[in-house]
Amino acid sequence: MADRPTNEEREKLLADARVGALEPQEAAELSLLADVLGDSSTWAEPRAGLEDAVVRAVADAEPTTTTSRTPPARSEARRRRRRVLASALAAAAVIATVVATVLVTRGGTSPDYEAQLRATASAPGAQASADITRNDAGFRITLDANGLPDLRSGEYYQAWLKNAAGALVPIGTFSSSDGRVTLWSGLSPKDFPTLTVTIEATDNDQTSSGRQVLVGEVRAT
Amino acid sequence: MPTQSLDACVLTHRAAGSRRTHAARPAATASVVASPRVDQAQLAAFRRGEAGGIRALYREYGRLVYSVAHRVLGRHELAEEAAQQTFVRAWQAADRIDVDRDPAPWLATIAKRTAIDVYRREARRPASALNDVAADDPALVSLPPDIDALDAVWHVRRAIDTLPRDEATIVRLQHLDGLTHNEISEELGIALGTVKSRSHRAHRKLASLLGHLREVPHG
Numbered sequence: 001m002a003d004r005p006t007n008e009e010r011e012k013l014l015a016d017a018r019v020g021a022l023e024p025q026e027a028a029e030l031s032l033l034a035d036v037l038g039d040s041s042t043w044a045e046p047r048a049g050l051e052d053a054v055v056r057a058v059a060d061a062e063p064t065t066t067t068s069r070t071p072p073a074r075s076e077a078r079r080r081r082r083r084v085l086a087s088a089l090a091a092a093a094v095i096a097t098v099v100a101t102v103l104v105t106r107g108g109t110s111p112d113y114e115a116q117l118r119a120t121a122s123a124p125g126a127q128a129s130a131d132i133t134r135n136d137a138g139f140r141i142t143l144d145a146n147g148l149p150d151l152r153s154g155e156y157y158q159a160w161l162k163n164a165a166g167a168l169v170p171i172g173t174f175s176s177s178d179g180r181v182t183l184w185s186g187l188s189p190k191d192f193p194t195l196t197v198t199i200e201a202t203d204n205d206q207t208s209s210g211r212q213v214l215v216g217e218v219r220a221t
Numbered sequence: 222m223p224t225q226s227l228d229a230c231v232l233t234h235r236a237a238g239s240r241r242t243h244a245a246r247p248a249a250t251a252s253v254v255a256s257p258r259v260d261q262a263q264l265a266a267f268r269r270g271e272a273g274g275i276r277a278l279y280r281e282y283g284r285l286v287y288s289v290a291h292r293v294l295g296r297h298e299l300a301e302e303a304a305q306q307t308f309v310r311a312w313q314a315a316d317r318i319d320v321d322r323d324p325a326p327w328l329a330t331i332a333k334r335t336a337i338d339v340y341r342r343e344a345r346r347p348a349s350a351l352n353d354v355a356a357d358d359p360a361l362v363s364l365p366p367d368i369d370a371l372d373a374v375w376h377v378r379r380a381i382d383t384l385p386r387d388e389a390t391i392v393r394l395q396h397l398d399g400l401t402h403n404e405i406s407e408e409l410g411i412a413l414g415t416v417k418s419r420s421h422r423a424h425r426k427l428a429s430l431l432g433h434l435r436e437v438p439h440g
Contacts, residue, residue, distance in 0.1 A: 033373075033427070036374055038397060039292065041288055041292035041295075042292075043381075044291040044300070046284065046300070051279050053305055054283065054308045055272050055279075057305040061309040061312065061313060063270075063312075064313045173301070
């Protein structure tokens with residue numbers, strides 16, 4: 001492959017498309033355009049699964065209250081109404097929490113699948129559990145992990161589901177070594193019953209690195 | 222006096238500080254690449270959080286959002302996270318959408334701010350040993366790209382997306398991969414003359430969409 005074009009060469013490509021000689025200001029503007037055209041970010045393509053991930057992220061997001069979008073200058077009456085509304089919302093939140101607690105206690109929102117993940121030799125201090133719940137968007141996987149090894153620059157964790165034939169389905173990436181993350185799968189854990197977490201690097205290779213740090217079997221609850 | 226496009230302003234701002242005047246920067250609602258393909262019904266569906274509306278907005282603007290995020294963050298997984306967060310924030314602020322107007326400037330603002338927020342969060346993460354950090358790691362850069370640079374990425378990417386695929390391919394091979402016309406001809410298996418004509422046509426369109434150089438008002 002030839003060397004990357006110089007700025008002058010890229011600018012000439014653009015300048016040649018214009019009629020007449022360039023003024024200094026025009027040349028400067030073309031220089032910026034050439035820089036942007038030669039930047040790999042300008043041409044970067046997201047992976048095909050990002051659209052589904054965006055849909056799920058919005059579906060999973062909490063709506064904001066209108067109070068956060070109200071301009072700062074308000075009348076006293078409006079502030080009073082806001083306070084009443086906020087109080088009502090707070091009360092509703094308490095009620096919702098109580099109801100949710102009752103439902104959980106009774107098993108009303110219990111996950112459809114769960115998994116206990118064990119550490120591999122690459123991450124002897126790691127452990128994790130996962131709850132998997134089916135909804136209209138797919139299978140929501142709440143992974144609660146801790147003790148994962150520190151990532152090096154350019155690395156990230158990636159979770160996968162695997163079937164008996166060894167086919168891997170990526171279900172999300174994350175960077176926190178401790179805590180809870182939400183992942184999503186469009187395929188059922190019933191058919192892809194092994195849940196793994198690997199360490200990946202930003203190397204444009206979308207296949208698994210094989211650097212497993214957690215592995216476990218999913219089972220129906 | 223001829224009017225100035227937003228893109229011309231963007232280029233002007235980056236290239237010449239002397240033109241950084243209020244008059245030279247119109248409200249960021251103008252765009253030479255108008256003709257949005259997201260209609261009012263789809264925007265309303267997005268506001269209601271319906272999957273069809275979200276997909277419509279993503280398919281029109283997802284690549285632009287991703288490009289801006291990638292420009293700020295430089296890493297695929299962080300760019301994806303920022304892109305997701307951009308659409309979440311857009312939905313959470315969806316009552317501000319004017320379904321009669323092109324949502325691009327509004328979404329671009331959210332995309333830029335979200336990417337910079339992720340950048341700042343990453344910059345606060347515990348640092349690795351310096352020897353383990355690549356020279357181009359974002360953590361080693363004290364400031365994210367400025368807003369004008371991100372504007373340029375957004376508008377150039379949008380202009381590229383309006384090109385026919387065969388023309389966009391040639392522009393990419395020329396500017397990103399550094400191929401000559403002859404090499405592109407061999408790479409794509411098409412005649413050299415075809416490469417030249419498509420290249421010329423594509424660059425004329427880009428110059429028209431993004432340059433408007435002779436229409437920049439002076440003073």
